[in-house]
Amino acid sequence: MTDTVSKILRCNAAGCKVAQTGNCMDGVIPAIACRNVFGQEEPAVGSTISGAHLAEDTPADDEDELEVFDPDRHVQLASGSALDVSAAQSILEARGATVVAFIGFKGSGKTSLFSSIYNLLQSAPLSSKLSFAGSETIVDFEIRCHDTRLASKQLVPKTARTERSSALAYLHLRLADDSAGGTVRDLLFADRSGEFFKDAINDTQLCDEIKELHRADAIALLVDGEDLADNQKRHGALANALSLIQVLVDQQKLSATHNLDVIVSKADALASAPESESKSAKAARQHFERSISDRFGAQIGSIEFWEVAACPKSGTLGTGHGVPPLVRRWVVRKKPNQIEVVASPLSKNLSEFDRFNERYFRRQPTGDVNV
Numbered sequence: 001m002t003d004t005v006s007k008i009l010r011c012n013a014a015g016c017k018v019a020q021t022g023n024c025m026d027g028v029i030p031a032i033a034c035r036n037v038f039g040q041e042e043p044a045v046g047s048t049i050s051g052a053h054l055a056e057d058t059p060a061d062d063e064d065e066l067e068v069f070d071p072d073r074h075v076q077l078a079s080g081s082a083l084d085v086s087a088a089q090s091i092l093e094a095r096g097a098t099v100v101a102f103i104g105f106k107g108s109g110k111t112s113l114f115s116s117i118y119n120l121l122q123s124a125p126l127s128s129k130l131s132f133a134g135s136e137t138i139v140d141f142e143i144r145c146h147d148t149r150l151a152s153k154q155l156v157p158k159t160a161r162t163e164r165s166s167a168l169a170y171l172h173l174r175l176a177d178d179s180a181g182g183t184v185r186d187l188l189f190a191d192r193s194g195e196f197f198k199d200a201i202n203d204t205q206l207c208d209e210i211k212e213l214h215r216a217d218a219i220a221l222l223v224d225g226e227d228l229a230d231n232q233k234r235h236g237a238l239a240n241a242l243s244l245i246q247v248l249v250d251q252q253k254l255s256a257t258h259n260l261d262v263i264v265s266k267a268d269a270l271a272s273a274p275e276s277e278s279k280s281a282k283a284a285r286q287h288f289e290r291s292i293s294d295r296f297g298a299q300i301g302s303i304e305f306w307e308v309a310a311c312p313k314s315g316t317l318g319t320g321h322g323v324p325p326l327v328r329r330w331v332v333r334k335k336p337n338q339i340e341v342v343a344s345p346l347s348k349n350l351s352e353f354d355r356f357n358e359r360y361f362r363r364q365p366t367g368d369v370n371v
């Protein structure tokens with residue numbers, strides 16, 4: 001054994017176990033790229049303890065020693081948690097991605113919508129063309145989707161609430177576009193608590209904190225279809241959505257460079273409303289859409305109107321009603337400075353798992369990685 005000097009990864013963030021595991025708590029890859037992580041030189045005895053390894057207060061018994069990360073032999077796995085701004089930025093810089101920023105009030109269906117995309121991809125490609133090719137945030141998707149599944153033993157599907165305190169978080173999905181020779185498309189969904197948007201209407205200074213809008217390729221404004229179907233709540237819901245757009249336009253957070261998608265969620269609630277309510281809902285919705293186009297058409301780059309039922313609780317609409325065409329629209333809405341990564345055509349006669357493996361690591365038949 002010889003005395004060597006090795007670098008131990010440390011982190012300034014409380015609770016981060018990078019020193020023990022080598023993995024950044026925020027999922028930044030490589031961990032040293034995280035702004036909180038730094039390497040500390042430390043004399044170490046022997047040559048096997050190194051890299052992102054044991055902290056001083058960790059029992060250093062030989063069996064627990066961690067190997068140095070070797071890019072030729074090891075695959076760096078993401079922690080699977082939601083990404084912070086710097087981790088999302090790393091994906092944008094490394095691969096390019098379509099950024100979709102979700103806005104709308106609490107309970108309008110933001111989290112359910114992008115979680116449903118992940119859920120739909122579990123069983124089949126979207127519109128038979130867009131298939132799952134990986135995600136850096138699988139753990140967070142699973143947490144958000146759990147209550148919509150039978151395993152949760154919930155009587156009706158629910159979506160885990162986005163906590164008021166939680167800051168801006170990004171969820172990541174990678175899709176293989178079979179209509180474009182298997183081109184890999186990365187999507188980043190910016191999610192934050194709906195209460196924040198309510199506060200922003202009354203305190204316009206808060207708009208400066210909604211930084212995700214600046215870089216977004218699409219801004220998805222969710223309007224609660226359940227409120228729309230309800231005579232008591234309808235006008236308040238539509239007026240609040242209009243106020244949110246107005247505030248964002250006034251504060252120059254929404255402008256001619258943006259694509260705004262106004263999405264009525266929970267279409268199942270509208271479809272199953274009694275006829276009298278559904279007639280008034282339809283008329284109010286048409287008026288609302290006209291008002292948006294008339295008032296903001298000249299100030300916002302493009303405005304489109306959509307309807308989805310990400311997670312229907314009643315009626316005949318299937319799970320994810322209206323979601324696949326919306327995703328397709330997002331996928332092609334990329335700002336021009338992004339990097340296109342073309343995957344090798346997928347081999348035929350492979351299992352879905354092998355096809356995923358092939359897409360994710362994009363291995364050629366020789367085993368070379370061609371990214």
Ligand SMILES: Nc1nc2c(ncn2[C@@H]2O[C@H](COP(=O)(O)OP(=O)(O)O)[C@@H](O)[C@H]2O)c(=O)[nH]1
Binds near residue numbers: 107157158265
């Ligand atoms: N009926 C119905 N409820 C939905 C649908 N999508 C979401 N929800 C429910 O609406 C509630 C709020 O959704 P959530 O995504 O958390 O809203 P967020 O606060 O905007 O993120 C949850 O209980 C969801 O289960 C839908 O398509 N139909």
Ligand SMILES: [Mg+2]
Binds near residue numbers: 112161
């Ligand atoms: Mg939410």
